[in-house]
Amino acid sequence: MAKRDGAERPLRELLRVRPGEHVDLGARGADALPAGPSDKAAGVAATAAMADRLASLQERLYAAATAGDRRRLLLILQGMDTSGKGGTVKHVVGLFNPAGCRIKAFKAPTPEELKHPFLWRITKELPQPGEIGIFDRSHYEDVLVARVRAVVPHSRLVHRYDRINAFEKALADGGVTLVKVFLHIGYEEQRKRLLARLDNPEKHWKFDAGDIDERAAWPAYQRAYEVALEKCSTRAAPWYVVPADRKWYRNWAVGTLLLEHLEDMDPQYPPADFDIAECRKRLLAT
Amino acid sequence: MAKRDGAERPLRELLRVRPGEHVDLGARGADALPAGPSDKAAGVAATAAMADRLASLQERLYAAATAGDRRRLLLILQGMDTSGKGGTVKHVVGLFNPAGCRIKAFKAPTPEELKHPFLWRITKELPQPGEIGIFDRSHYEDVLVARVRAVVPHSRLVHRYDRINAFEKALADGGVTLVKVFLHIGYEEQRKRLLARLDNPEKHWKFDAGDIDERAAWPAYQRAYEVALEKCSTRAAPWYVVPADRKWYRNWAVGTLLLEHLEDMDPQYPPADFDIAECRKRLLAT
Numbered sequence: 001m002a003k004r005d006g007a008e009r010p011l012r013e014l015l016r017v018r019p020g021e022h023v024d025l026g027a028r029g030a031d032a033l034p035a036g037p038s039d040k041a042a043g044v045a046a047t048a049a050m051a052d053r054l055a056s057l058q059e060r061l062y063a064a065a066t067a068g069d070r071r072r073l074l075l076i077l078q079g080m081d082t083s084g085k086g087g088t089v090k091h092v093v094g095l096f097n098p099a100g101c102r103i104k105a106f107k108a109p110t111p112e113e114l115k116h117p118f119l120w121r122i123t124k125e126l127p128q129p130g131e132i133g134i135f136d137r138s139h140y141e142d143v144l145v146a147r148v149r150a151v152v153p154h155s156r157l158v159h160r161y162d163r164i165n166a167f168e169k170a171l172a173d174g175g176v177t178l179v180k181v182f183l184h185i186g187y188e189e190q191r192k193r194l195l196a197r198l199d200n201p202e203k204h205w206k207f208d209a210g211d212i213d214e215r216a217a218w219p220a221y222q223r224a225y226e227v228a229l230e231k232c233s234t235r236a237a238p239w240y241v242v243p244a245d246r247k248w249y250r251n252w253a254v255g256t257l258l259l260e261h262l263e264d265m266d267p268q269y270p271p272a273d274f275d276i277a278e279c280r281k282r283l284l285a286t
Numbered sequence: 287m288a289k290r291d292g293a294e295r296p297l298r299e300l301l302r303v304r305p306g307e308h309v310d311l312g313a314r315g316a317d318a319l320p321a322g323p324s325d326k327a328a329g330v331a332a333t334a335a336m337a338d339r340l341a342s343l344q345e346r347l348y349a350a351a352t353a354g355d356r357r358r359l360l361l362i363l364q365g366m367d368t369s370g371k372g373g374t375v376k377h378v379v380g381l382f383n384p385a386g387c388r389i390k391a392f393k394a395p396t397p398e399e400l401k402h403p404f405l406w407r408i409t410k411e412l413p414q415p416g417e418i419g420i421f422d423r424s425h426y427e428d429v430l431v432a433r434v435r436a437v438v439p440h441s442r443l444v445h446r447y448d449r450i451n452a453f454e455k456a457l458a459d460g461g462v463t464l465v466k467v468f469l470h471i472g473y474e475e476q477r478k479r480l481l482a483r484l485d486n487p488e489k490h491w492k493f494d495a496g497d498i499d500e501r502a503a504w505p506a507y508q509r510a511y512e513v514a515l516e517k518c519s520t521r522a523a524p525w526y527v528v529p530a531d532r533k534w535y536r537n538w539a540v541g542t543l544l545l546e547h548l549e550d551m552d553p554q555y556p557p558a559d560f561d562i563a564e565c566r567k568r569l570l571a572t
Contacts, residue, residue, distance in 0.1 A: 063491040089385045098384045099375045204558040205349040212568050272490040
């Protein structure tokens with residue numbers, strides 16, 4: 001298990017939602033600093049300092065897959081509008097070699113997607129062995145917006161949690177390490193970020209007037225998240241609640257979670273499947 | 287047109303293969319430094335200094351697409367084994383936001399792919415509006431390895447150049463800016479890089495004994511590249527020959543080509559499609 005300097009326990013243990021645990025998001029500070037750096041300069045430096053190890057572990061994972069290792073990692077990012085899903089991809093996933101990343105942003109389902117079971121579109125975007133997959137939103141939308149907006153009847157909704165757990169268990173059994181991250185921001189922080197988008201013409205394209213209507217449903221969304229975190233934080237696929245009011249802390253925390261999981265996976269470069277001396281001789285003769 | 291400091295002409299004009307031009311790769315130095323930085327420290331610094339402008343232009347391109355701009359960029363990387371296609375993706379494409387990149391490495395065609403016309407698998411991987419697509423190998427393999435290994439009869443091969451030109455013209459007309467880069471390395475440099483892979487256990491996974499056999503066909507491959515560059519460097523989709531014996535120069539040159547093309551495209555943030563004052567008022571009332 002990865003240990004961080006000066007920390008008794010790995011971050012994943014501090015942020016993980018335990019199976020059966022009651023989740024009260026209001027009691028979890030969106031601006032908390034549960035471990036690690038305590039100011040922006042230190043946080044930015046600590047995140048940058050992870051880059052080489054993250055990239056090196058990713059290369060090992062990728063290399064191992066060329067020799068049959070089926071393992072891969074899937075980062076799932078969920079959170080309210082402006083919680084920083086896109087920023088996390090840019091600043092944390094950006095530390096990896098992009099060739100080994102498979103990134104998918106899930107939007108509202110298309111008419112084609114709606115014809116299929118809700119997990120259908122998800123299975124098409126899963127990472128291959130050796131890859132790092134990143135979902136910006138995911139199948140959890142189908143128990144979040146679907147619950148808040150009553151898109152499906154409650155009788156169908158309740159089965160979805162079980163189906164998600166079975167699906168994720170099968171993924172884990174197949175070699176997928178799931179890192180499910182809820183980016184937890186506060187109500188006032190969201191207002192601040194939406195206002196910042198309004199105030200900056202270079203951010204207008206990110207603004208959707210519908211976000212203000214969604215904001216009116218804030219308590220219902222928080223409750224929907226609590227239910228999803230409670231029902232779907234399993235041993236095979238735990239949820240992590242990352243305090244995300246501070247962007248630098250969010251980046252450090254997600255980077256650290258990825259690092260801890262990759263270090264646990266401990267992927268190895270495969271041994272040569274050819275005669276090194278013989279190849280060297282042939283090469284020198286060319 | 288983008289101008290670089292101290293350069294009379296943009297790099298794209300220096301490296302471009304002109305329509306109708308005779309291409310002699312032997313006469314083009316793989317270790318040349320036709321413009322820009324002249325040592326590694328300066329080259330690495332100059333590439334790093336491009337990062338913010340590249341990322342900013344990419345965001346504008348992406349933002350413009352949300353308002354209907356159909357434009358996108360497609361970087362095609364071709365070159366002999368060890369020429370640095372993967373390294374270019376890591377070090378140059380890695381400067382972009384990964385969420386806006388669509389990267390595809392084309393391998394030997396699968397049985398399924400072989401059932402279809404050779405451009406079939408290519409069309410499925412094209413970037414969407416606002417995206418930056420990156421092909422590590424491409425449809426050009428179908429006039430390179432296909433020519434050297436006589437995979438298809440010559441009578442079929444000759445039509446492929448025309449089909450490629452028509453295909454790329456249609457892409458350009460549809461808003462795709464093509465940046466086709468041949469990473470030009472020398473015969474001795476390839477030997478050095480293959481030996482380096484043999485000497486480093488962490489690089490054995492990248493080594494394929496078949497690469498030594500391919501190396502025996504070096505002159506035929508160089509000729510196949512010359513033909514492809516001559517026949518398929520069009521006004522709509524020019525080829526650029528990047529001297530790639532020095533990795534730092536290759537990275538700087540590809541970065542600069544991307545920058546010059548993105549600056550020419552000059553994508554713009556779209557204007558707000560909502561009432562800013564009204565949204566601000568509604569938001570403050572929440």
